[in-house]
Amino acid sequence: MGEQIKSENKENKKICVIGLGYIGLPTASMLAIQGFNVIGVDINKKRVEEIKNLTFKTTEKDLMTLVKGAISSGNLKVQTKPEKADVYIICVPTPCIEIDGEKKCDLTYLNEAMKNLRPLLEDGNLIIIESTIPPGTTEEIYNLLSENKKIHLAHCPERVLPGNILRELVENDRVIGGVDETSAKMAKEIYESFVVGKIYLTDAKTAEMVKLMENTYRDVNIALANEFAKIAEEIGIDVWEAIKLANQHPRVNILKPGPGVGGHCISIDPWFIIEKSKNAKLIRTARELNDSMPLFVVEKIKKILNNMDNKKNNKKEKEIISIFGITYKGNVDDTRESPAERVVEELIKEGFEVRCYDKYANEFKYPLYDLDSAIENSDMIVILTDHDEYKSFDKEKLTKIASKMKKKVILDTKNIIDRNLWRDVGFKVYVLGDGKNA
Ligand SMILES: NC(=O)c1ccc[n+]([C@@H]2O[C@H](COP(=O)([O-])OP(=O)(O)OC[C@H]3O[C@@H](n4cnc5c(N)ncnc54)[C@H](O)[C@@H]3O)[C@@H](O)[C@H]2O)c1
Structure with a gap:
């Protein structure tokens, strides 16, 4: 066992x-x-046609080339x-x-x-289940x-x-949990054909839990960073500076605060532990704290605009908020569980006109605008995603952006902009967790 499958096999x-x-x-x-x-199966006919015709949308580097090569082989x-088939690999949501x-x-x-x-x-x-599942599911299916x-x-x-799937598919270490030793070893033989990382074998329930623990660890760490951001605003320090300094300690690695946690994994997986255990108290608190961040951002937007309004400007026309970035993380097209959806929903409820700009996003519940229409006559830009594009704006570009805005105000929830550059072109700059400039 453990030997790579020979090519004729x-x-x-x-x-x-x-x-x-x-x-x-x-x-x-x-x-x-x-x-x-390999037979690739998807119940979505459109998806199957798009793969066959190589017309599917992706931001994964080299994926199109890989699929093209696989089909033409x-x-x-x-x-x-x-x-x-001999082997079934399950990758359903x-x-x-x-x-x-x-x-x-x-x-x-x-099911x-x-x-x-x-x-x-x-x-x-x-059968190999790759989908993320609560502990005990593999045994129940067996x-x-x-x-x-x-x-x-x-x-x-x-x-x-x-965003880095092809490289990580090959290089990451893998954990395989079998319902018995033979199952785990058989699965290992398949992955050994392309994985250069280490492959660790264990039982199915442990493998299920390992995956959930990895994402829960990150979720709890982000919740801590978010709590620090709230405290920083309360006591008047800049959380980004404080985290950077705390992380100079050799055994400290605090992650970054932000407008909430999204995506198909970190914002979901901890719930799969919570549903199976009464002891998951810290995990639940962290989840709830991260889920509270979109509302925290909305309250901050309201406070900033209220403080700017002179009292005579009493209830006037709808204020326009330009959202930059609606995907759940930078430089990807995925909007699943993105905190932006909640932020936009709450802003609309509060009576704002919201215009979202994100050239990476594949789809979104709310309409997407091009940059010019998103900022035309806008009262405020709010960055929710750390796309490289927003970091790359130079002075000339920012001057153009500023000229189109009604009020020159920006709230950066990801701490990605060059604050002085934006100030130079006339913007009032706010950053989530920066209590020095709140
Ligand atoms: N996306 C990630 O980065 C990531 C990372 C780690 C783990 N996972 C896990 O991997 C699993 C798959 O995630 P994904 O992001 O690839 O999901 P996805 O939504 O991108 O793709 C799932 C596909 O499965 C198809 N499908 C649904 N039911 C089917 C069925 N009965 N038969 C055939 N096809 C079916 C859907 O049409 C869809 O195209 C999930 O459990 C997820 O939690 C995802």
Whole structure:
């Protein structure tokens, strides 16, 4: 065991990758390039057509080239229905759902994928679940599927960083948890074909928990940074300066505050622990604190504008807020769970006109504007995402931006702008967590 699968065996090994999104498509393509016979399956017909025609949108560097290579090698076929294979890799969504006021993992997609696989399964097949799931889920699925068939089942959580998926898919260490040792070892053989990082084997429940612990660690750390930001505003210090200085300590690494935590992982995964344990008290508090940040930002916007208004300007025309960046993190197109959605929703409720500008975003609940229309006659710019574009504005560009604004005010919730440069062109600059200039 543990030896890499020889190339002639790869051609004969059929792998069905279920779910061709951010994770499944690169994984399927990578396996096809390694020589496996791969069937990529997605229930979304449009997605399948876009992959076949290479017209899907992506900001992942080199993904288009990889998929093109995989399809033209003849090793990757994409379709809407699974077919019989030796190995099934499951990469379907596992979002959060609210039931009776409690957030839980929505296993609908995973259960549907398993239901579709069931009639295809044969003795000796290996199923690998990459989707993030609450502890105990792999064992529950095994109990259902192994009633009639002798299958192998492992959980191999994905830990890639969006925006850098192709490199991390290959270089990251992986944890594989099997329902038994054979399952874990069989899964390892598949990943060894392209992973250069270390592969650690364990049981399924531990692997499930490891993935959730990694993201929870980050969520709790960000919550601490957010709490420090709130305190900094209260006591009149700049949290960014304070965190930088505290991080000079060799054993301290405080993450950055911001307008909230978004994305498909960090803002969701801690709930999958909370749903399984009464002891997850710190984890719940951290989650709630991070979820409170969009409202904190909205209150700050209101306070800044109220303080600027001279009293005679009593209730007047709608103020315009220009939001820069609505994706959940910088330089990616993903808007899932983005705190921007909550910020925009609350601002609209408060009676503001909101115009969002984000040239990276793939889709959003609210209309997107180009830069000029977003800032035309605007009362305030609010940066919610650390896209490189906003850091790169030079004096000439900022002068143009300033000339279009009604009030020259900016709130930077990510601390990415050159504050003096914006001040030079006439902006009043506010930064989340900077209590020295609140
Ligand atoms: N995106 C990330 O960076 C990331 C990182 C680590 C882990 N994960 C986890 O990986 C899993 C997949 O995430 P993603 O970001 O790739 O999701 P995604 O939404 O981008 O893609 C999932 C795809 O699965 C398809 N699908 C849904 N049900 C299906 C079914 N029954 N059969 C076939 N296809 C089906 C959807 O149409 C979609 O195209 C999730 O559990 C997520 O938490 C994601």
